[in-house]
Amino acid sequence: MSLSSLQPRPLWQWFETICSIPHPSKHEAALKAVITKWASAEQLSFTEDSAGNLIIKKPATPGFEQAATVALQAHLDMVPQKNSGIDHDFTQDPIQPYIDGDWVRAKDTTLGADNGIGMASCLALLASKDVTHGPLEVLLTADEEAGMSGAFGLQAGVLSAQYLINTDSEEEGDVFMGCAGGVDISATLQKQTQPCPAHWQSILVNISGLKGGHSGCDIHLGRANANKLLGQLYTALLNQCDHNQFSLAAISGGSLRNAIPREASMTLTFAPEISGAMIDTLNSAKEQISLQYADSDANIHIALDNHGGAHQMYTPAFSHQVMRAISGCINGLVKMSQSMQGVVHSSTNLGVITETEQELSLLCLARSLSDIDREDISQSLSSIFELAGAKVTCSGAYPGWEPNANSKLMQLTKACYQTLYNQTPNTMVIHAGLECGLFKAVYPNLDMVSFGPTIKFPHSPDEKVHIESVQRYWQLLTQVVEDLAKNDDNKTVNE
Structure with missing residues (x-):
């Protein structure tokens, strides 16, 4: 069974494509080329900034042009780790994912679900025709795993979003509102x-x-x-x-x-x-x-x-x-x-x-x-x-990302999760170094949360992503985007 047979199919199809293109840190060019070729065919505007970040924009669903702009963010690179004795060149060889019961793993290497699943979800949402949304910006940062040079290099004025959803978290049911610095x-x-x-x-x-x-x-x-x-x-x-x-x-x-x-x-x-x-x-x-x-x-x-x-x-x-x-x-x-x-x-x-x-x-x-x-x-x-x-x-x-107890986006995300699953998600602070602290330095008024599917043992060849959690993550992501578009409190003001 191939990954593209899993649900949500558009997300898994994108993830299968991502796995097929080598993209360790410092070697993201081939993946960016595939993404920009697709964006051009879809008539989506895109730019690559001086730090190597890729920014893709999609107009709002007709009738929701005045909704607040939402940024979806993932990083382009993956951690290259393999088992000893395995002949694998991460700059040349594709990742070999496979389905193992309730999980997706890779053969003898890191899978790159960190942050390939998040990236796939951002691209699948850009491709979607049945998700209502306001103006969307997808920010795919370069070199996150090897120093965050893309996030460090992000300049003011690149994004116009009021809200940002970081997709680089690794436990479904947790919504993150802060992270460690390093x-x-x-x-x-x-x-x-x-x-x-x-x-x-x-x-x-x-x-x-x-x-x-x-x-x-x-x-x-x-x-x-x-x-x-x-x-x-x-x-x-x-x-x-x-x-x-x-x-x-x-x-x-x-x-x-x-x-x-x-x-x-x-x-x-x-x-x-x-x-x-x-x-x-x-x-x-x-x-x-x-x-x-x-x-x-x-x-x-x-x-x-x-x-x-x-x-x-x-x-x-x-x-x-x-x-x-x-x-x-x-x-x-x-x-x-x-x-x-x-x-x-x-x-x-x-x-x-x-x-x-x-x-x-x-x-x-x-x-x-x-x-x-x-x-x-x-x-x-x-x-x-x-x-x-x-x-x-x-x-x-x-820098770390200091928690904001008054985050409107956090409250809306928790409400969406409660509606979808009849339970309250865990509000968390992650010890990993998300890029959100760097974004906040450049965009101090940006309201941010981070959530994702369940990924176990990232940065090791034991890395695996839970299939059902990906579907729940996708449901939450699309629901939050829809609710942000339909929430009158989040509409921009014409000047």
């Missing part, structure tokens, strides 16, 4: 190396099988971070073995700052006389990690493989210094909100460890509902890395 913390160290003694041995420590997930939505679930596990294993060696008789030869882990790392590896080199102690210590640490994450990450696999001899290694002093910094790096849930039950207030994610011939780099993403707390966390992380001798850069800071 900042990237990058630490770069000049590697200090030396030739490896000829008689020393080497071992490859490879970590895999972790659940990973979204570093905002899933950070409170207590899942393991593969990069942090490397630090935990190395610290065990520091506690048990002679510091002068082992060191690091190579290290890497994770691929995205906003995905909890599922895989990481390091090559250790050591004197033969401590070989037994090394292996015993690592095996003991492996057992401790398995117990530690038995409930939240039961399939962790840590392999110890002979590596032959390394030619170069970090100096022991530099190696120990770096690994202490990784071990001491603040990671995971930092604080829960005191005012909103069940809402994460602050968190961090040590997302990426990479090295070149000359440098070692660490990349973290800190999130918080409070700009003050976000700054405090970034300063704490910076201090840890600077003590290890790193050059630290904090960049890409984006």
Whole structure:
């Protein structure tokens, strides 16, 4: 069964098209070309701004020209994550979605339901002939997953909307009215190396099988971070073995700052006389990690493989210094909100460890509902890395979206949900970094909400979207748009 057989059919047809066109962050051009070709054929006006955002406009249903303009917003890009050993080029190969019972998944990769379903709904609404609406603007932003450069670059005057519906939420039944802000913390160290003694041995420590997930939505679930596990294993060696008789030869882990790392590896080199102690210590640490994450990450696999001899290694002093910094790096849930039950207030994610011939780099993403707390966390992380001798850069800071208790759009959305499903939706604040905070900075009077279907495990190959929730999401979206058009209080005034 193909996705296009699912309901609502126009939405799923668009999502199937989106999956067929590679569109990871920084590579959205092919998808934009398909969308603009379709918009031109439909005689819809569109523009692409200097930040790479695509804006498509549709006139109101006849008779509703004076209704308030509504913007629908999604992002163009997806997170490229795949299972180990899978040959998939996200810049060239299509996503392979399939129906699995009540869910849609992808074969061995992220599905891109984040935010492809939202994008598909925006395009399906533009194509619809049977949904009553006022003037519509669809804003498809570029590069959301890799830094929000599209939202950062959005200029005043591009949108004329009074209301904006963000489609980038991931739990049907929740309507979001706020989100966390974030900042990237990058630490770069000049590697200090030396030739490896000829008689020393080497071992490859490879970590895999972790659940990973979204570093905002899933950070409170207590899942393991593969990069942090490397630090935990190395610290065990520091506690048990002679510091002068082992060191690091190579290290890497994770691929995205906003995905909890599922895989990481390091090559250790050591004197033969401590070989037994090394292996015993690592095996003991492996057992401790398995117990530690038995409930939240039961399939962790840590392999110890002979590596032959390394030619170069970090100096022991530099190696120990770096690994202490990784071990001491603040990671995971930092604080829960005191005012909103069940809402994460602050968190961090040590997302990426990479090295070149000359440098070692660490990349973290800190999130918080409070700009003050976000700054405090970034300063704490910076201090840890600077003590290890790193050059630290904090960049890409984006504000949170402060909840508006008087939002007319929120009240209307809740009323629509109550009418459709005879229940009140949850009013929520999301810990993920929606682009709404950046929109608010440019359009301070914009009334916004965010809602979407149920998407589990975004930013990982386990990502899946619940089919029935997509239909309920579509019903809510179209009902809100219709009610906004028909609500006399929301009509614009002729000047």
